[in-house]
Amino acid sequence: MRITVPYVGHLWVALRALAARSGLEMVEPPRPSQHTVSLGVRYSPEWMCFPFKVVLGSFIEAIERGADTIVMAEGPQLCRLGYYARLHEQILHDLGYTHVRVLTFNWQEEQILGFARFLRSLLGKERSWKEIIGHLKHGLEQLVLIEDAEKRVHYLRPRARDWREVNRIWQLAGPRISAALTSQELREVRRQLLAELEAVDLDPHADPLRVGFLGEFILVIDPFFNLDLEDELGRRGVEIVRSSWIAGWAKIWLFVEMLGLSHGQEIKKAAHPYLKRDVSGEGLQTIGETVLHAQEGFHGIIHIQPFTCLPEIMAQNILPRVLRDHDIPVLEIIIDEQMAKTGLITRLEAFVDLMQRRRSREARATRPDL
Numbered sequence: 001m002r003i004t005v006p007y008v009g010h011l012w013v014a015l016r017a018l019a020a021r022s023g024l025e026m027v028e029p030p031r032p033s034q035h036t037v038s039l040g041v042r043y044s045p046e047w048m049c050f051p052f053k054v055v056l057g058s059f060i061e062a063i064e065r066g067a068d069t070i071v072m073a074e075g076p077q078l079c080r081l082g083y084y085a086r087l088h089e090q091i092l093h094d095l096g097y098t099h100v101r102v103l104t105f106n107w108q109e110e111q112i113l114g115f116a117r118f119l120r121s122l123l124g125k126e127r128s129w130k131e132i133i134g135h136l137k138h139g140l141e142q143l144v145l146i147e148d149a150e151k152r153v154h155y156l157r158p159r160a161r162d163w164r165e166v167n168r169i170w171q172l173a174g175p176r177i178s179a180a181l182t183s184q185e186l187r188e189v190r191r192q193l194l195a196e197l198e199a200v201d202l203d204p205h206a207d208p209l210r211v212g213f214l215g216e217f218i219l220v221i222d223p224f225f226n227l228d229l230e231d232e233l234g235r236r237g238v239e240i241v242r243s244s245w246i247a248g249w250a251k252i253w254l255f256v257e258m259l260g261l262s263h264g265q266e267i268k269k270a271a272h273p274y275l276k277r278d279v280s281g282e283g284l285q286t287i288g289e290t291v292l293h294a295q296e297g298f299h300g301i302i303h304i305q306p307f308t309c310l311p312e313i314m315a316q317n318i319l320p321r322v323l324r325d326h327d328i329p330v331l332e333i334i335i336d337e338q339m340a341k342t343g344l345i346t347r348l349e350a351f352v353d354l355m356q357r358r359r360s361r362e363a364r365a366t367r368p369d370l
């Protein structure tokens with residue numbers, strides 16, 4: 001059995017280590033490229049959302065590298081993601097990859113216990129539960145570390161004297177964390193990595209704009225899907241703040257949400273006057289976070305969504321009502337296979353300019369001597 005999984009964000013950091021620690025035969029799909037997009041677009045129904053197409057392209061690339069088993073989440077209460085796996089399987093079989101099996105687990109209903117059982121069925125029933133829990137814990141700790149480092153990168157990029165110094169450390173973070181196969185090694189990588197980031201030379205006069213980065217999960221967390229938007233904004237003096245994180249999502253669903261303690265409760269409360277129920281995906285989060293960021297004094301919101309994404313279309317249609325009550329500029333970005341980076345940069349620069357002017361105007365209103 002040679003397993004592959006969708007290439008999403010930094011998931012590969014934990015999966016590569018899991019393969020090395022457990023002996024699981026894993027075929028990593030290459031990082032998505034234009035070739036991946038072309039494959040996915042060619043064989044997907046036209047109306048499917050962009051992530052579906054890219055993931056399909058990734059699976060084809062992984063199968064060509066020898067993968068014969070695909071692992072995916074599925075289940076009710078998810079948006080189209082709930083039936084992605086079955087459609088992908090059907091398309092791959094129609095393309096002649098009839099030897100490929102798609103294994104799924106129902107995250108919404110089974111959560112962590114179901115996932116532990118699922119992992120044991122992949123690794124072999126002779127593995128002890130202690131070992132399975134150990135792999136899950138190590139993987140989660142790796143994801144927490146890479147995302148802690150990424151949050152620091154978001155903070156430092158617009159404040160560094162030279163953003164290239166931050167990027168240089170960041171580019172090596174994934175391989176370093178992934179190569180840490182024991183808790184001790186991981187602790188050492190954490191210490192070194194965070195120390196290197198803390199040593200970055202900062203500009204004492206930097207005064208970054210703060211922008212909430214909201215929208216569909218994969219587009220928010222993965223630089224391939226959002227055309228490196230976080231990096232482009234960081235080097236233009238904008239601090240990105242986002243609430244979609246793989247480890248955060250896992251931790252919320254595993255433990256905290258059950259106790260009613262997560263940031264999710266605050267988001268639901270903030271969204272409630274405009275949207276009273278979960279519409280799947282990140283629709284509710286987009287509304288709630290927009291309200292919270294406006295109250296926290298953010299300078300703007302970037303709302304990103306794939307073309308034909310149902311939850312985000314709902315959020316986009318509700319947002320004008322939110323903005324009547326909360327004065328914050330929103331840049332809407334819709335991504336599909338036609339999107340070019342040059343056009344995106346022009347829009348980002350115009351949005352940064354708008355936020356700077358608003359900030360100066362507000363400063364002059366309170367301090368006429370400026």
Ligand code: SF4
Nearest residue numbers: 049079081281309310
């Ligand atoms: S959230 Fe939107 S883009 Fe993502 S899988 Fe669901 S429908 Fe597709």
